[in-house]
Amino acid sequence: MKWIIHVDMDAFFASCEQAINPKLKGKPIGVMADPYGRGKKRSVVAAASYEAKRCGVKAGMPPKQALELCPNLILVPAHPSYYGYVHRGTLKYLKTISQEIEDYSIDEFFIAYYGKSPDRVGKDIEAFVKKEYGITCSVGIAPGKLLAKMATEEGKPDGLVWWKPEDIPGVYRYLPVSAIPGIGSNREKLLNQNGIYTLEDLAYTPTSVVKNLLGILGEYYQKIACGVDETPLVLEEPPLKSITRSVTLDYSTHNPLVVEAVGRLLCASLSKGLEEIDAKAKEIFIFLRYDDMSGEANGVKLELYTNNEETIFRAFRELNASMVPYPQGVRSVGVGMTDIRQHYTPSLFYRERPNPLKPVLEHIRQRYGYDSIIPAHLLFAKHYTPIIAE
Amino acid sequence: MEIIVAKEDLIQALEAVLKHVPKKTTQPILYNILLEVGDGTLKITGTDMRSALSYKIAVQSSESFATTVPAKYFAEFVKKAPASDVALDFVKNHLLVSSGTASLKLSTMAPSEYPTLEVVEGTTFSISTGKLKEAVDAVKKNVSKGELRNPVLEGIYFDGTEGKLALVATDGHRLAAKYTDLEVTESACLPADVISDITDTLADTGDTAYIVFGEGEVGFENETVYAVVRTLEGQFPAWRSVIPKTVETKVVAPKALFEQILDRASMLSKTYDDAVRLAFDDGAMTVSADVPDLGSYAETVPVEKEGPDLKIACNYAYLQDVLSGFKDESVFIGLTSSLHPILVKPASEEGYIGLVMPMKL
Numbered sequence: 001m002k003w004i005i006h007v008d009m010d011a012f013f014a015s016c017e018q019a020i021n022p023k024l025k026g027k028p029i030g031v032m033a034d035p036y037g038r039g040k041k042r043s044v045v046a047a048a049s050y051e052a053k054r055c056g057v058k059a060g061m062p063p064k065q066a067l068e069l070c071p072n073l074i075l076v077p078a079h080p081s082y083y084g085y086v087h088r089g090t091l092k093y094l095k096t097i098s099q100e101i102e103d104y105s106i107d108e109f110f111i112a113y114y115g116k117s118p119d120r121v122g123k124d125i126e127a128f129v130k131k132e133y134g135i136t137c138s139v140g141i142a143p144g145k146l147l148a149k150m151a152t153e154e155g156k157p158d159g160l161v162w163w164k165p166e167d168i169p170g171v172y173r174y175l176p177v178s179a180i181p182g183i184g185s186n187r188e189k190l191l192n193q194n195g196i197y198t199l200e201d202l203a204y205t206p207t208s209v210v211k212n213l214l215g216i217l218g219e220y221y222q223k224i225a226c227g228v229d230e231t232p233l234v235l236e237e238p239p240l241k242s243i244t245r246s247v248t249l250d251y252s253t254h255n256p257l258v259v260e261a262v263g264r265l266l267c268a269s270l271s272k273g274l275e276e277i278d279a280k281a282k283e284i285f286i287f288l289r290y291d292d293m294s295g296e297a298n299g300v301k302l303e304l305y306t307n308n309e310e311t312i313f314r315a316f317r318e319l320n321a322s323m324v325p326y327p328q329g330v331r332s333v334g335v336g337m338t339d340i341r342q343h344y345t346p347s348l349f350y351r352e353r354p355n356p357l358k359p360v361l362e363h364i365r366q367r368y369g370y371d372s373i374i375p376a377h378l379l380f381a382k383h384y385t386p387i388i389a390e
Numbered sequence: 391m392e393i394i395v396a397k398e399d400l401i402q403a404l405e406a407v408l409k410h411v412p413k414k415t416t417q418p419i420l421y422n423i424l425l426e427v428g429d430g431t432l433k434i435t436g437t438d439m440r441s442a443l444s445y446k447i448a449v450q451s452s453e454s455f456a457t458t459v460p461a462k463y464f465a466e467f468v469k470k471a472p473a474s475d476v477a478l479d480f481v482k483n484h485l486l487v488s489s490g491t492a493s494l495k496l497s498t499m500a501p502s503e504y505p506t507l508e509v510v511e512g513t514t515f516s517i518s519t520g521k522l523k524e525a526v527d528a529v530k531k532n533v534s535k536g537e538l539r540n541p542v543l544e545g546i547y548f549d550g551t552e553g554k555l556a557l558v559a560t561d562g563h564r565l566a567a568k569y570t571d572l573e574v575t576e577s578a579c580l581p582a583d584v585i586s587d588i589t590d591t592l593a594d595t596g597d598t599a600y601i602v603f604g605e606g607e608v609g610f611e612n613e614t615v616y617a618v619v620r621t622l623e624g625q626f627p628a629w630r631s632v633i634p635k636t637v638e639t640k641v642v643a644p645k646a647l648f649e650q651i652l653d654r655a656s657m658l659s660k661t662y663d664d665a666v667r668l669a670f671d672d673g674a675m676t677v678s679a680d681v682p683d684l685g686s687y688a689e690t691v692p693v694e695k696e697g698p699d700l701k702i703a704c705n706y707a708y709l710q711d712v713l714s715g716f717k718d719e720s721v722f723i724g725l726t727s728s729l730h731p732i733l734v735k736p737a738s739e740e741g742y743i744g745l746v747m748p749m750k751l
Binding site: 299301302303304315318341342343344345346347348349350 | 534536538540543560562563564565601627628632663665666702703705708731745746747748749750751
């Protein structure tokens, strides 16, 4: 029989931080992009440890509110590259179990397993993650993808829940409709108003009524509620058509230098994004959104395929210059590239020399943070955006 | 007083002129063409401000007038005209175009509003239109398409720095150069689509023409046609320096066969990354294409080879484009490493060089 195993790391970022720094173990912590510095205005708690969660701290909460709820909360800076390392290692291990894996997010995977005791596989995965990385994960096993995810929720943290088809009617009697991923507070409220509270209620409601309430998705949710889950695994990322980075400024601006400075951060992040997928791109566009929410875009084709930060930024600068003077204040800035290729033809005429300072810069930033050394440009961006190029 | 023009002559003239009438413009007058009658000729002019072309037709008339009419409707009527002649009569700000039983009355705009086509002044050379057309056709496929930061890559470079005219086109990834024996010592970069149309028209209307290199523009002239093209701004890449002087691996293959193989291999690769892999072993060339989750293609044919074995990959379309620039039965392929440009030229004649930058896989 085919089983879907869902693997979900418990409080992933926070667990990783506690694993790297054992002093944080057992303490309420909140992981933030930048807990000390510039980020005050917009940076939020990206993840909370279970200890912090018990006080009511949630991901996405502004640090001020989190500290009010949990005065002992320790805010720690995030280490995204470590999360990526754990993610890749786990993925590699899962590939030894199954060919069919959906790499769902940084801390979640779905794998298809054909065989008898999937619970033993689940236990192996948990043991592997604990041994390799010192963190825990939860595993849900069910005949379908969404069901597996729901099962995981039941066992969190550090749990393993296996729903066999015959178990499903039992658990559905008490699970609220919001247990289905996709049924959020609005949909839940709507269903409750109509007397539908549990998954069992949803299963027994006539399809036409559910469809009336939830539209076309209603039918799909009702199938889940009947224990029929045909949601397919997404095994392969579709090839990237374009890559974009954008940010809304804290205050709108008429100053091209500010846009340029913000653009520099965006270009750095874009360049990094292309490097990560080992690709280069040839066409670049920038888009600005003005105070009245109207937008304007401008693009150009470069002479060569590139993922070089300097080259991308040079084009950004030229495009930005061509849009000055801005008709109104600029409230958000974006940059994107298309014609992305992993296999590309280099230029006959131009060679891009990587910035000789790059390794040194990266070394400094890894050790002391991105802000420790920045292009002078960014001084202009300081008051406008807290974004950090990772 | 009307003037009579043979329908075929007029169609030919309009086809040439219409290439220079813009599809979209902010200056409505440019949707018109300028008609000038005098001294026994009808001169038709069109321009999009990037290029302009005047075409002269001999007519029987002592009349003289000038006016402008909407190009699209005028040309369409002439094409559909029922008789073999077309009569033009300019009355009271209207042009009456008639042919047999049909007639079309068109509103006109004053010729004074039409941009004047100034005569280009500069160094002038006399050239064979046939040779010019051959050279333009040989290289024109290799220019870049689309809005570029460096517009010269959309153009064909007329290079006279070595005394004989060489025509070069490149999009930065592949390049084609055609060496002619035309004695020209000036250089300019001209938009490929425009220059291709102009050389076609020149070759259709005479064996020789004059080419004038002016300030920021180049003029072409023969008895029938006068054309001006604005040069593309920017520095054309130093193309001579990227052509390899020597190559390590020398291959000679039948050209037609190579083209067929590329066509077959492209069937797969164009759905994915446009790459074909070429492997040269002793006496054989293997062309292959590989598309994950779809399949792979391979074909091995005997070739003449000298030098070390080599594997290389490149964009199949780039190879097709540089191969299309010459007619020789065999193609010479010169390679040095999988990072050096691939040299492609006719095996038994000089005068044409194609270069393709290999792909990074």
